[in-house]
Every structure is written in C-alpha cells, then in structure tokens.
Amino acid sequence: QEPADTATPPAAPTDTVARKTLGDLPVYLTGYVTTSYVYGFGATGDQNIGRFYDRFHDTFVPNALRLGIEKLAATDKVDIGVRFELLFGTDAEVTQALVDGGTFNLGRYGDLPEAYVTINAPLGDENHYVQFKAGKRWTLMGYEVIDDVLDPNLSVGNQFTYLENFTNVGVGADFKLGPQFDAQLRLINGWDVVQDNNSNKSFMARVGWTPSAAFTLGVLGFYGPEQAGNDRDTRQGVNVVATFKGISKTTLVGQFDYGTEEGIAADGGSATWWGVGGWLIYDLGARSQVALRGDYVDDNDGVRTSGVFGFQPAASRQFGSVTATYNWRLLPKILIRPEVRVDFSSEDDFGELDDPQSTNPSIGLGVSYQF
DSSP, rough: OOOOOSSSSSSSOOOOOOOEEETTEEEEEEEEEEEEEEETTOOTTTBOOOSSSOOSSSSEEEEEEEEEEEOOOOOSSEEEEEEHHHHHHSSHEEEEEEETTEEEOOSSSSEEEEEEEEEEOOOSSSTTEEEEEEEEEOSSSSSSOSGGGGGGSSSOOHHHTSSSOOOEEEEEEEEESSSSEEEEEESSSOTTTTTTTSSSSEEEEEEEEEETTTEEEEEEEEOOSSSTTOSEEEEEEEEEEEEEETTTTTEEEEEEEEEEEOOSSTTTSSEEEEEEEEEEEEESSSSEEEEEEEEEEEETTSSSTTTTTTTTOOOOOEEEEEEEEEEEEEEEEEEEEEEEEEEEEEEOOOOOOOBSEEEEEEEEEEEEEEE
C-alpha cells in the first residue's frame, strides 16, 4: 500500500505522484493535504453519528496534512530502511493510540501513525527475502487504510471503523516467499495502544496468495488480551480480503471480518461480531473513476459500537452503508471526490433526538493535493 512511483498517476486514489528526494540522500518525502464538506440529512446536531473522518455535519473540515519521510530498504541485499509519518488535522484526532491513561498525540489534532525501522535480509533473489520491522505501524487488517487518499472512497467504511485496529506498536517480520506467496507476523502491545495495557502481548499473522496478476487473497488471524489490566480474557478472529482485476478497467474487492472477545458481553460471557463489505471500482478514463462500496456489520452484543462515535448503548446493533464516490484528478496532483452515502441501522441512531430515524443519507465533497 505504498505510493506508486509514477510521474503522471492514473485516476485511482491508490496511486500518487513520484516520491520527492531530499537532496542527494536516498530518502523520499511524500504527503498530501485533504479538506472536505459533508451534509447529513439525518445528522444529529452537528454530528454524523457513527462516522469516522466525515463525522462533522455541515462544516468545512481541515481533514489532514500528512508528511512522510522514508528510506526504502533494498530487497536484494542486507539493507536498512526507515519510515516516519506525521498527521495533522481532524483525521488525527480519531487515529491516536492510547498510552499512559490518555492518547499518544501531538496535540488534539496531531498524530504519529507510523515510525519504524526495517532490516532486509535477502533469501536468494528479488522474490525471496525477509524484512524485520520494529516500531509503530499501520495494521495488517482490511482493505482501507489510514491515509484517505489511498482509499477508493472519500469516507471509510464501517469495517475499518469498528472491526479493525488502526495501528500497532511492536516487532514483526514480512516474508516474500516467491512470486505467489507472502506472509507477515507481528508481536504487538495490543490494538491501538502505544503502552501495553496488560501483561501479555497480542499476535497477528497474515498469509497472502497471488496466483496471477488478476487475483490476490489475504487471510489474517489475530489473538491476544485487549482489556486493560486483564490478561485472561482474549480477543480473537479472522480478516479476509480478496481482490480481482480480471475485468477490463474494473477492480472488485471483497472483505469478511469475524471476531469474538471473552468476558465482555453484558452477561459476562463472550461477545461476537462480524462484517462483510464489497467494492466495485471502475476506471472511466485516464483521470476519472467511480467507486461503489457496500458494507454490513452485525455487532451481536453491542460491544463494538455502544458509546462509540455517537452511537447510543444497545444490546445488539446491525448496521451498514452504501456509498458511491466519483474520483476525478483535475490535475495530476489534485484529487476531487464528490460522494453520496446512505447509512442504515437496526436502531433509530440518526436524526434529531425528538425525531430519531434509522437512516442517514448524506452528500460530501473532498479535495486533496498530493505531493
């Protein structure tokens, strides 16, 4: 999910302009600025309930100023790389990890999403190597990522917001096992924490299979205690992402999540949740693209959503969204994204308190400058 090294990018948000070198050093500078506006027809006060980056209703928002510095590690020799990312804006307020009873941040609207070192060890050729990494990194879970310009939609979906973690702190190893297989292992402090909140570590492991240029499958498992001061009750589950590009100008993506956690349900037992999502991304031309997304989440015991991003406590909640985004590169560095989205819920989570409703249709517009 690193930016592609292309001087003139196509319309896809997952491509950005070429990295900029810092003088004669083999170090690159990347970044973007994003601002947006969202109007929720079922907003509650000034909030779009349940939403992440686009949680503000009827407000122009300075979402993000992201700066990244990176030295890539060569894969054909023993080499060292580093990556450092700073994020400022309203996006940073919701990506911050926990530490020492509060959040690890650079002020309310600042964050350090990534800061890690890479050591590469070659295993014969460019398709066989292992990279050892240590520090703070993005999660391995899911199709969508923290950097909004790399996602196909302006807003992130409910699986990203409620069923995945955002960042990990710890150590890991990334294996390239040939042209078709890769794998990642991580030993981490926990979900979205800098300082471990109990005495045991958590684990993540992912295996990727790419039998052809048209198809990729990734299967991830996670396990570990995530409750503060509790080493006994564990959270575990799976995350599966499949990508198909065998149709001209079209990318299809499917994602499935399942999780369970002990000792957290209302009766003291285990709570479960699951979600499914799909994307259809179609390139209309060299600089324009349509991205459709649908998702559905079953928070069977209400533990993933109750009291989160404006959701009221509920014993159980089933919810989802349908989203359509038009990605238009006005210029190679400028990405304009109008979006229409409808959120729905089994509860009357949206609207004003004296007139609650189960849906929130919204329209939005985002503008990003990438460098």
